[in-house]
Amino acid sequence: MTDVTRLIDIPNGRLSGHLFTDEDLYQQELVKVWKRSWNFLAHDSMIPKRGDYLQTYIGEDPILIVRQKDESVVAFLNQCRHRGMRICRADRGTAKAFTCTFHGWSYDLDGSLRQVPRQDTAYPDAFDRADWGARRVPRLECYKGFWFGTWDEDAPSFEEYLGSAKYYLDGYIDRWDGGMEAVAFHKWVLPNNWKYMAEQPTSDMQHSEITHASAGMVLNKGSDAADRTKRGTNPVGRQFFADYGHGGAWYGLKGAEVPNTGQAMQRYEARPEVAEQIARRLGDDREVRGHLNIFPTFMLLGNYTIRVTHPRGPNEQEVWSWAFVPKDADEETKDSIRRDVMRTFSPAGMFEADDALNWEEMQHILRGAVARDSGFTYQMTGAPIQWDEGCYPGGSTAHVFSDNAAINMYAHYLDLMTGEDWAEIKRLRAEHRLGK
Numbered sequence: 001m002t003d004v005t006r007l008i009d010i011p012n013g014r015l016s017g018h019l020f021t022d023e024d025l026y027q028q029e030l031v032k033v034w035k036r037s038w039n040f041l042a043h044d045s046m047i048p049k050r051g052d053y054l055q056t057y058i059g060e061d062p063i064l065i066v067r068q069k070d071e072s073v074v075a076f077l078n079q080c081r082h083r084g085m086r087i088c089r090a091d092r093g094t095a096k097a098f099t100c101t102f103h104g105w106s107y108d109l110d111g112s113l114r115q116v117p118r119q120d121t122a123y124p125d126a127f128d129r130a131d132w133g134a135r136r137v138p139r140l141e142c143y144k145g146f147w148f149g150t151w152d153e154d155a156p157s158f159e160e161y162l163g164s165a166k167y168y169l170d171g172y173i174d175r176w177d178g179g180m181e182a183v184a185f186h187k188w189v190l191p192n193n194w195k196y197m198a199e200q201p202t203s204d205m206q207h208s209e210i211t212h213a214s215a216g217m218v219l220n221k222g223s224d225a226a227d228r229t230k231r232g233t234n235p236v237g238r239q240f241f242a243d244y245g246h247g248g249a250w251y252g253l254k255g256a257e258v259p260n261t262g263q264a265m266q267r268y269e270a271r272p273e274v275a276e277q278i279a280r281r282l283g284d285d286r287e288v289r290g291h292l293n294i295f296p297t298f299m300l301l302g303n304y305t306i307r308v309t310h311p312r313g314p315n316e317q318e319v320w321s322w323a324f325v326p327k328d329a330d331e332e333t334k335d336s337i338r339r340d341v342m343r344t345f346s347p348a349g350m351f352e353a354d355d356a357l358n359w360e361e362m363q364h365i366l367r368g369a370v371a372r373d374s375g376f377t378y379q380m381t382g383a384p385i386q387w388d389e390g391c392y393p394g395g396s397t398a399h400v401f402s403d404n405a406a407i408n409m410y411a412h413y414l415d416l417m418t419g420e421d422w423a424e425i426k427r428l429r430a431e432h433r434l435g436k
Helices: 023-034 158-162 165-174 194-203 213-220 263-270 273-283 333-343 351-366 369-374 404-418 422-431
Strands: 038-042 052-058 061-065 073-077 093-096 114-115 139-145 146-148 181-191 238-242 247-253 293-294 300-302 305-311 317-326 385-389 392-397
Touching: 023 305, 023 404, 038 052, 038 061, 038 181, 052 422, 061 146, 073 139, 073 146, 073 293, 093 305, 139 392, 146 165, 146 305, 158 165, 158 385, 165 300, 181 333, 181 351, 194 293, 194 300, 194 305, 194 317, 213 351, 213 404, 238 333, 263 305, 263 333, 273 385, 300 422, 305 333, 305 392, 317 333, 333 351, 404 422
Parallel strands: none
Antiparallel strands: 038 146, 052 061, 052 093, 061 073, 139 146, 181 317, 238 247, 238 392, 247 293, 293 300, 300 305, 305 317, 385 392
């Protein structure tokens, strides 16, 4: 079994390339990272009516999340208990029941086994359908319209799992009385390890001034995009991180933040009635919307790209990406936000193409034995770590460019991979807090 402790050197900011290529390590991740963590499954706007369902994943396990007849929500493994076929093969829809297309076992909306063909004549009397329902996701929580699930019954509550990241996440999703809705969806596959995309929204703002220089020049001229020239040639801002691997960053100082939202969103939020909602709900404008990741891979970008990645082996990931908008916004504002997302972080988006090329090349280079041993360096830690500084909870640095949040993410990852259970993980995280 691969020893992950030999691949991560937190004090010296070094990662082995084997961390991103090793098949045995990947199989450990499916159990120790994905089964233990809280994973985004759906938003209320995706399953609004009774019988609405969405097929998604926790790691590589297919999940059905379904709105019940009483309007509650249930999630269960999309695997027939008979021969392991998918219970439902559609990505989303509305149903009264689910029937496996292999042998016809039929399941109710809550995953309970409703009917088995030939049960009366081909099965023994002791066969009880109640014993063979789909495996229920035991922990399911709704946070401000977003549904998260975990297989680990001993995991902390979702709000405890968020910790100090709650302040920053609310700055994205809890601004408007009417809530949010998803208006566009894409998915695509990239040939690289899932941790690259998790790390980038957690910490890496610095790549944008190099990787996205040409795309930024084009988009700055558009009416839908944020004006990135306002960041200046020597950007200021802040980066934060939370105990369980979450992190993010934004541009500008308190009271003089540089919006990363599109111009239509800025105009919408400047309306007096909308500004009043934001102030009432958040206490202040809380302009922290650069980019953010809730570990492992629930990512929010300032232009309201919200996405997850699903691992597909150590060398591949599947990206699911939505454009979210304020539900009560006018159609012109919603469409402008959608266009901005399509131009930037869709499969053909200019920024997305830049990032995908980097990650693909990084993964390709790691096919080399020397390259895997050489690994990666995380030494951009010149700005000191501060805890609970001013209005900013958790760990943070007074510089928008820093590796501290990435180091924190990998420290949490290491504690997940080595801790026996959540009690030990909590103890390890307390011991390994950066800057403490």
